[in-house]
Amino acid sequence: MTGQRHALVTGGGSGVGAAVARALAEAGHAVTICGRRADALDAVAASHAAIHGLVADVTDEASVAALYETAEAARGPFDIVVANAGAAHSAPAHRTGLDDWRRMLDVNLTGAFLTVRPALPGMARRRHGRIVLVASTAGLKGYPYVAAYVAAKHGVVGLARALAAEFATRGLTVNAVCPGFVETELLASSVARIVETTGRSAEEARASLMASNPQGRFVQPAEVADAVLWLAGDGAASITGQAISVSGGETW
Secondary structure, eight states: OOSOOEEEEETTTSHHHHHHHHHHHHTTOEEEEEESOHHHHHHHHTTOTTEEEEEOOTTOHHHHHHHHHHHHHHHOOOSEEEEOOOOOOOOOGGGOOHHHHHHHHIIIIIHHHHHHGGGHHHHHHHTOEEEEEEOOGGGTSOOTTOHHHHHHHHHHHHHHHHHHHHHGGGTEEEEEEEEOSBSSHHHHHHHHHHHHHHOOOHHHHHHHHHTTSTTSSOBOHHHHHHHHHHHTSGGGTTOOSOEEEESTTSOO
16 A cells, blocks of 8 residues: 555544544545534644545434545545544443433444445455554443443444454455543543542542553553554554554553
């Protein structure tokens, strides 16, 4: 997969998605990012000429289809797909409503499936392609108070492994990247919820989350982006069906 490729990054308007988009663009690829907030996408696109933003909702099949049609008509078929869009919700399991359960599966798992499915036939026909699903350490272990999120992210890891097995002889690699707590807007929201529900200070809340990382720190978005960039490159041609933990040794 030498030379410029066309990459899709969902949830590309902030956090890990924005970092991944910039890393791919700096590596010489054309990058299409999508999300639901045009202003956030525009801000990331303004940071590099190779990045273009399109509004899309990964939970909506028609929206994803329109995204593919528009982006591929303008810049060619996707050679790299990074399914990064996601959301988190915390509550005790017995207080997790069915709507919250479905929302976590829709955004994190069904959204990943809808994101990668349109790319599969073309990648298989061209006999090359890289798919990276951004999961979480929650796809490798359990955490309390986030049962729906954990279930969804375990599903994302399973999806990566199933697709890897299905397309191993057809030139595709499919892997999951599983970050621990990453210093992003999503982490800030988690800290705010802990403060609101427990009365602890923001510093105490951050320390409680940071304690899960044996390195005693939060993962940085650029570190996750580096892992994605490697998996998207030629040197990772034999890496497929893997769940790569980016967590300071929290899990493996």
